[in-house]
Amino acid sequence: MPKGAIDLKRTFLHFTRGHDIERYEANPQFWSDLIARRLRLDGRLVGCAHLETGPLDHWERHPDGDEFLLLLSGRATIILEEPSGRRDAPLKAGEAFIVPKGVWHTFQIEEEGDLLFATAGENTEHRPTLS
Numbered sequence: 001m002p003k004g005a006i007d008l009k010r011t012f013l014h015f016t017r018g019h020d021i022e023r024y025e026a027n028p029q030f031w032s033d034l035i036a037r038r039l040r041l042d043g044r045l046v047g048c049a050h051l052e053t054g055p056l057d058h059w060e061r062h063p064d065g066d067e068f069l070l071l072l073s074g075r076a077t078i079i080l081e082e083p084s085g086r087r088d089a090p091l092k093a094g095e096a097f098i099v100p101k102g103v104w105h106t107f108q109i110e111e112e113g114d115l116l117f118a119t120a121g122e123n124t125e126h127r128p129t130l131s
Contacts (some may be wrong), residue, residue, distance in 0.1 A: 008116065012047035022114050034121065041121030051076060051109045058126050059106045065120030067099040074113015080105045 006013070006023075012030065014022040019107060024030050024039075027049055032037040044065075051074060059081070069078065071091040078089040078097055081104040089097055093113060099105050101120070 008048035009114070012045055014041050014043060016043040018043075022071045026061070032070035034124065035126055039091055041119075044118050045121035047116045048114055050111055050114055051107065053109045053112050055109075055129060056107045056130055060124055061102055061103045062099070062120045062123065062128050063102050063123050066101050066123060067071065067105075067117065068096065068117040069099065070096040070116040072114040072116055072117075073113070074109065076113070076115070077110065078105055078110045079108060114124075 008026075010026050012024045012026050014024060016022060030039070034041070051115055069091075071093055073093045075092050076088075078091065078099065080087045080089065080099065082100075104127075
């Protein structure tokens with residue numbers, strides 16, 4: 001494994017159930033392979049995403065586990081579609097949130113910034129947001 005600093009915006013880390021750490025280049029092909037299930041992640045995926053202002057173009061949910069989110073900079077609202085209805089969870093830089101297992105969620109980004117995530121990647125589902 002290469003030594004040195006890891007930029008989590010360019011390299012995602014997969015903490016496997018076997019306690020190994022695999023590296024993946026954070027690019028559109030990674031997301032395409034993950035969504036199409038050509039790539040299987042049996043543990044936790046950790047990375048950092050830059051968030052531009054506005055709504056995201058998709059919803060997601062993680063049936064295999066909770067998702068940990070830490071907003072490193074910026075301001076955003078996590079929108080959850082829970083059995084009891086919609087819930088908005090505003091976050092500012094330095095605040096964290098845990099999205100419960102199996103809950104559909106998306107973001108409204110009020111101020112661009114960076115988000116650190118740790119998610120149960122396997123079986124993640126996506127759907128487009130409705131205009």
